Amino acid sequence: MAKANGFITIQRKNAAYRPIAERLKDYNEIPEPMSAEEIKQQAARCMDCGIPFCHQGCPLGNVIPDFNDLVYENRWREALDVLLATNNFPEFTGRVCPAPCEAACVLGINQDPVTIKQVEVSIIDRAYEEGWITPQPPTYRTGKKVAVIGSGPAGMAAAEQLNRAGHLVTVFEKADRIGGLLIYGIPDFKMDKNILQRRVDLMAAEGIEFQTNTHVGIDYSVAKLKAEYDAIILTNGAEQPRELPVPGFELEGVHYAMDFLTQQNRRNLGDTLTEPDILANDKTVVIIGGGDTGSDCLGTSLRQGAKEVIQFEHKPQPPNTRPIHNPWPDWPMTLMKSTSHEEGGKQEFSIATKAFEGSDGKLERLRAIKVELAFDEHGQRHFIEVPDSEFTIETELVLIAAGFSGPVQNGLVRDLGLKLTKRHTIWVDPDKMTSVSGVFAAGDNVRGQSLVVWAIAEGRDAARGVDKYLTGRVHLPASNTAIAS
Numbered sequence: 005m006a007k008a009n010g011f012i013t014i015q016r017k018n019a020a021y022r023p024i025a026e027r028l029k030d031y032n033e034i035p036e037p038m039s040a041e042e043i044k045q046q047a048a049r050c051m052d053c054g055i056p057f058c059h060q061g062c063p064l065g066n067v068i069p070d071f072n073d074l075v076y077e078n079r080w081r082e083a084l085d086v087l088l089a090t091n092n093f094p095e096f097t098g099r100v101c102p103a104p105c106e107a108a109c110v111l112g113i114n115q116d117p118v119t120i121k122q123v124e125v126s127i128i129d130r131a132y133e134e135g136w137i138t139p140q141p142p143t144y145r146t147g148k149k150v151a152v153i154g155s156g157p158a159g160m161a162a163a164e165q166l167n168r169a170g171h172l173v174t175v176f177e178k179a180d181r182i183g184g185l186l187i188y189g190i191p192d193f194k195m196d197k198n199i200l201q202r203r204v205d206l207m208a209a210e211g212i213e214f215q216t217n218t219h220v221g222i223d224y225s226v227a228k229l230k231a232e233y234d235a236i237i238l239t240n241g242a243e244q245p246r247e248l249p250v251p252g253f254e255l256e257g258v259h260y261a262m263d264f265l266t267q268q269n270r271r272n273l274g275d276t277l278t279e280p281d282i283l284a285n286d287k288t289v290v291i292i293g294g295g296d297t298g299s300d301c302l303g304t305s306l307r308q309g310a311k312e313v314i315q316f317e318h319k320p321q322p323p324n325t326r327p328i329h330n331p332w333p334d335w336p337m338t339l340m341k342s343t344s345h346e347e348g349g350k351q352e353f354s355i356a357t358k359a360f361e362g363s364d365g366k367l368e369r370l371r372a373i374k375v376e377l378a379f380d381e382h383g384q385r386h387f388i389e390v391p392d393s394e395f396t397i398e399t400e401l402v403l404i405a406a407g408f409s410g411p412v413q414n415g416l417v418r419d420l421g422l423k424l425t426k427r428h429t430i431w432v433d434p435d436k437m438t439s440v441s442g443v444f445a446a447g448d449n450v451r452g453q454s455l456v457v458w459a460i461a462e463g464r465d466a467a468r469g470v471d472k473y474l475t476g477r478v479h480l481p482a483s484n485t486a487i488a489s
Contacts, residue, residue: 007076010048016116017046024347028307031192031272033099034343040080043126046119047075053110057333058120061108063461064090064097068105068120075123084131087124092161092460093203095132096186098125099195101457102296108333132202139209142170148474151176151233153220153416156184157456158447159239160203161463162470163212169471169479173212174233178219181273184241186456188266191300193307193343197273221415235442235470238430239463240416242408242448248292252360257367261297261405268304284310284401290370291315292357293405296342301403303344313349314397318387320377321353356387358394360402370397411449427452435469436462444470 007014019035021027027034038046050072058068067086074083087094098121109117131137148171152159155177163173181187182204187197208214218224229236245260252258264282271277284305291298291305294317305313322339330337345351356375362368374393378386410428411417417424423431423439429452430445432438438445446466447459464480472478 007048008052010045010076011051011111011115011118014045014049016049016119017042018119019122021343021346027193028347031268031307033196034193037129038122038126040126040130043123044076044078047072047123049111049118050076051111055110057108057110058105058118061104061106061333061335063104063455063458064464066090066105066124068118071127072118072120072123075127080127080130080134081136083127084136087127091124092164092464093157094124094128095199095203096157096195097457097460098122098128099199100190101455104335104455104457107335110333113332137206139206140168141210142168144170145172146170146475148172148234149174149232150235150237150470150474151220151229152237152239153229154184154239154241154447155179155182155214156239156241156447156459157186158241158459158463158466159184159237160207161460162237162239162446162467163463164207164210165464165467165480166470167207167210167212169467169475171471171474175212175214176218176220176224177214177216178222180216182214182216188269189262189297189300191265191304192269192272193303194300197269219415221417221419226416226419230442235444235474237436237463237466237470238411238416238438238443238445238449239447239459239466240411240449242410242429242453244409244412244428245404246406246409248357248404248406250357250359252362252367255360255362255367256365257362257400258360258402259404261291261293261301261403264403265297265300265304268308282401284308284313286311287400288312288398289314289401289403290397290399291403291405293317293407294319294351294353295405295407297407298403298405299342299344301405302349303342303347305401305403306344306347306349310401315349315351316355316357316372317351317353318356318375319353356389367400367402368398370399370402371395372397408448408453410452417449435472436466437469437473442473444473 019038021034056069071083071086103121105120106117111117150166150171150173152163152175155175163175167173183200186200259282285308289305289310291301298315326336354375355372358371374390375387378388425431430449432445436444444466446462468480
């Protein structure tokens with residue numbers, strides 16, 4: 005443990021955010037770094053809880069009490085070793101993870117939990133500043149070649165683990181840059197893309213080959229892939245957007261959220277767009293979907309100068325405190341506000357979209373209705389329209405942030421003949437091998453749309469399965485995923 009009575013004498017302190025008026029003028033990261041002394045004080049709140057349920061909350065099984073204690077003792081270099089033993093990319097999770105570890109913190113039963121996420125990102129940021137993070141190429145090569153399809157956090161984690169085991173790893177990415185949703189899905193104000201590029205450069209220096217602008221299954225045949233590599237890992241995500249089957253979906257002004265977010269990230273990277281701009285400036289924007297992607301659209305729309313932003317959520321408004329059926333240490337199903345919600349806009353709950361309307365092929369208005377949640381005799385959930393509650397909103401831009409239904413099946417998945425689950429995700433065995441021998445899968449294409457931290461955990465698991473398949477034994481740390489399952 006850290007300080008014996010730290011959780012009693014020290015109050016939780018979060019990183020300060022840049023003023024709203026200032027941050028709405030740019031896309032720079034929002035939090036301001038905390039000092040080493042402040043982080044030490046926050047780490048001191050980690051208590052001698054007996055059973056650290058933060059392990060249960062973290063999909064990676066991070067050894068949180070240990071690195072908290074080491075930070076409290078100013079042993080930052082050792083804290084880094086503990087952190088990197090289970091987490092390949094704490095600079096990502098420390099910025100974009102919603103911190104299920106904090107939701108499971110024992111202190112959180114009746115007090116504010118430890119600021120685990122802030123301690124984590126402070127350790128890795130200091131490590132880079134001090135020069136502790138350097139390329140660590142393997143000391144030997146097995147001669148086995150592994151192809152990783154997709155360069156998001158699952159693919160990057162699998163690639164790094166397998167490279168450490170001495171295998172020759174090539175990461176194929178259909179886009180022009182490495183990172184998947186990290187590069188084009190997550191806004192810069194949540195994670196500066198230089199943070200991502202720094203890690204990609206490090207991995208390349210360690211011997212991992214990155215091949216961009218290569219769409220396996222489209223312009224690089226599956227047959228060629230299977231012939232050239234000893235094992236394949238699919239980390240191609242869940243990119244099939246969930247459609248909204250209402251009239252007027254085809255109108256100009258109705259767009260998927262990811263198209264909108266990708267465009268802005270490309271602008272920030274200095275790209276010249278070849279497709280028509282999707283911009284919120286001087287428009288009334290309606291975002292359909294209440295999750296993180298919808299929140300990201302909100303913050304981006306405000307920065308683009310939207311006249312008004314309204315975010316619709318189909319579900320009822322969550323309570324402010326845990327309901328009785330949602331006890332600690334489960335993730336709290338309570339009302340949460342993101343930094344984007346603090347910046348402006350409106351949140352509307354229990355809303356269903358009826359139609360998009362306009363003229364000359366352009367969006368002019370949206371018709372919606374209030375809904376209520378009901379359950380049938382089988383306990384199945386249904387949404388029932390509230391009589392006489394239909395309304396209209398004049399809008400020039402609608403962003404669909406309703407999630408994804410699974411991996412895109414045309415091309416790679418279909419060509420390989422992979423078995424799918426009832427949820428249309430890729431079926432895998434306990435070692436993450438698919439129904440095709442030598443082909444593994446991990447991340448959102450297996451779990452469905454999920455968190456970056458889960459993608460990293462899945463990538464590590466797949467790497468372990470591949471190493472076992474190629475060598476008959478495992479040269480990597482044991483999986484920690486079972487702790488959180």
